[in-house]
Amino acid sequence: MKNLSYFYLRALIATCSTLVSVTFALVMYPKLVTLSGEILGTSSDVKIITLEHMQKRQSGNLKYYYEPPANTTTTNEADWLPYVATYKHNEDGLHDLTNYALEKPSNVVRILTLGDSFVYGMFVNTEDNFSELFEQMLNNKLTCPQITRFEILNLGVAGYDIQYSVERFIKKGLKYNPDIVLWYIRDDDFFLINEQIMEREIYFSSQLETSESALLNTNEDKKSKATTLAYDEFYGKIKSIRSNEERQAYIEPEMASFSRLVKAYSGPLVVFTFPDTPEEYKGYINELIQNNQNGNIRYFDEFPDIETFHPYDYHPTARGHKTIADTLYQFLIDSPVLSCNSS
DSSP states (O other): OOOOOOOHHHHHHHTTTSSOHHHHHHHHHEEEEEOOOOHHHHHHHHOOOOOOOOOOOTTTTOOOOOOOOSSSEEEEEEEEEEOEEEEETTTTTHHHHHOOSSSOOOTEEEEEEESSSHHHTTTGGGSHHHHHHHHHHHHHHBBBTTBBBEEEEOOOHHHOOOHHHHHHIIIIIIGGGSSEEEOOOHHHHHOHHHHHHHHHHHHHHHHHOOOOTTTOOOSSSSEEEEHHHHHHHHHHHHHHHHHHHHHHHHHHHHHHHHHHHHOOOSSEEEOOOTTTTHHHHHHHHHHHHHHHHOOEEEEEEEEEEOBTTTTTOOBBOOOHHHHHHHHHHHHHHHHHTTOOOOO
């Protein structure tokens, strides 16, 4: 069994719209590899990492919060991929090819994308994720009075739930003074609560060190096994929820985090999801918006079919990311958020 990080495993499970066996997901999961090389066009040597070596440190009330380290490159190799996917993180740890100045010029429109592995761009090269494509599209196709450049900063991180996305925005996003925030939310962002799962993963890891039982004493990598057990337990817990009251209480931490972001940022916020998100969770998203509406929050889910890596994985392909970029572009130029002329 390949060595699996929590971050990649959660990103894989995030592609499933139904509650499936985590053990099955583990069998599908691709090998992680590393390579050496230069990033961002520099000649200096950089440390090459896998997401297994993310920076993990407590942030506020989040004990297990993690982020990509700055100036690093990670790679992902799967048997079904015709290439090795390469992810480049800039000097601030954002998944971007470009370094962005903290002080935003007055003639620049800055957009932040926020979310999990679907925003991060799992399984596609950095230059092919929709944030990069969208930035190119805006700069090449729009002519705007008094605007010379658009910048799109990708704050997405594999495995993030709502709480972690909000924390990343507060820590990393606000200082860039964004003009618009695009936040992708899907069903698992509500019910796969990182803090709870990681707590149980630590518990099972400790059990693996001491237990002699057949359940825990296997040849499988201990960390992978601990993650499997934590997710199996978590899905069992979710399945046991029957009433709307129980479900609302369960997702309350995620709902409360949304309010934290809105209090910190009052500018234009577009919350979007894809058509395959279950209606129940689209309802939760709209409830979030209604409860926190300040006149600047919009909801969008009118995407065409998005090509994915199905049947191997449900993350978008490079063509899928192009579709997302095209759709968001049309949505923004048709909305009051941007008032520009397309060329």
